[in-house]
Amino acid sequence: xxxxxxxxxxxxxxxxxxxxxxxxxxxxxxxxxxxxxxxxxxxxxxxxxxxxxxxxxxxxxxxxxxxxxxxxxxxxxxxxxxxxxxxxxxxxxxxxxxxxxxxxxxxxxxxxxxxxxxxxxxxxxxxxxxx
Numbered sequence: 517x518x519x520x521x522x523x524x525x526x527x528x529x530x531x532x533x534x535x536x537x538x539x540x541x542x543x544x545x546x547x548x549x550x551x552x553x554x555x556x557x558x559x560x561x562x563x564x565x566x567x568x569x570x571x572x573x574x575x576x577x578x579x580x581x582x583x584x585x586x587x588x589x590x591x592x593x594x595x596x597x598x599x600x601x602x603x604x605x606x607x608x609x610x611x612x613x614x615x616x617x618x619x620x621x622x623x624x625x626x627x628x629x630x631x632x633x634x635x636x637x638x639x640x641x642x643x644x645x646x647x
Contacts, residue, residue: 528607528610531607532607532610532611532614533614535611536610536611536614536615536618539611539615540614540615540618540619540622541622543615543619544619544622544623544626545622545626547562547566547619547623548622548623548624548626548627548630549626549630550562551563551566551623551627552626552627552630552631553630566619566620566623567620567623567624568620569616569617569619569620570617570620570621570624
């Protein structure tokens with residue numbers, strides 16, 4: 517007697533992984549570029565806020581993501597009042613948790629790579645028509 521295969525866990529994992537990868541690449545590379553190439557007030561605060569989940573253990577990152585999900589769907593917060601997101605216990609909450617836990621790794625490594633680029637090479641490329 518064979519049991520039918522339940523494909524839901526596989527499709528859920530693929531959905532969460534693909535959405536968090538695309539969102540993480542977009543947001544992480546943008547944050548890394550801003551931190552590497554711009555000077556602004558509060559830059560250290562942004563860097564610390566991005567790095568914070570990496571210093572936490574996995575269960576603390578889960579609590580952070582649960583708190584973020586709660587703040588996003590609460591009517592008492594600016595974002596929650598504006599968008600009325602229902603995140604708790606959804607696949608979107610898993611995407612938020614995945615982003616919170618993986619974004620620091622992407623931002624730190626991308627920022628280091630972007631800061632190592634020689635600025636004179638960038639200027640020379642611009643004189644040759646590169647954007």
